[in-house]
Amino acid sequence: MIRDEIKSAQVAAMKAGDKPRTAAIRLIMAKLKDRDIELRTASQVPDDDAVVVEVLQKMAKQRRESIALYQQGGRQELADAEQAELAVIEEYLPSQMDEAATNAAIAAIKAELGATSVKDMGKVMAELKARHGTELDMSKASGLVKAALA
Template sequence: MSSLKLRLKEDQKAAMRAKAKSLLAVIRQINAAIKQIEIDQRIELDDVGVVTVLNKMVKQRRDSITQYEAAERQELADQEKLELDVIATYLPQPLSPAEIEAVIEEVVTKTGANSMQDMGKVMGQIKAKVEGRADMGDVSKLIKARLSN
């Protein structure tokens, strides 16, 4: 079992003992999402797979917060923010902008990329290095800016 899944199980037990209902509910949601993928795909998720599930959950929460705030449903937006905060505690430390720039520069140099035609090649290698630690949309913009120079 992956270390992240073990941590989630231990935190679930601790939340039950502490009677922290909101925290327990979010941890159960995370465990249910992980279990659903494992059953559907008949695999055992490792830490990378768990981080992928968590990133998807984070994206869903951010979308929901935007929609709830647009509809002036602040109580629902607050609930989503609480869930987002709990989920974020299980994600790896995000990369700083300087670290992302360094990874981009390294991959561009390594692949010899010099135009937008090389975008896919660069993006593929960078995604493997920064998955779960950076927003790929932002990374894509930085790569485009770098390759268009």
């Protein structure tokens, strides 16, 4: 399980005295604990790895946005700190599909559903997320789906 890998990495980072890595892993663990607390009241609890991947993807997206904003603002030292955190977060994410594989998956789903126009984008996106949600950055996939349906 991904959660166990993160816990053992935290111990290893602490033993090695790697403070930036330890801090990043502690952030991940804190977000996971927050998500666990949110799910206590949920009627259906998703698979643990799915929860972990969802949290990691959200954290990665936040870091990417922060990096862009810091670079626009001329704060490279803050962008570098965010980049270091992003690198740690991405270690635990499943490998992402490249653009060619994403386009192939979109084409297959589009043909399967008989989607022909942008009106069908919601159906295609829902199916894409159901099948490949952990392997895709859905914000990038959204642009690809829109282009395929245009």
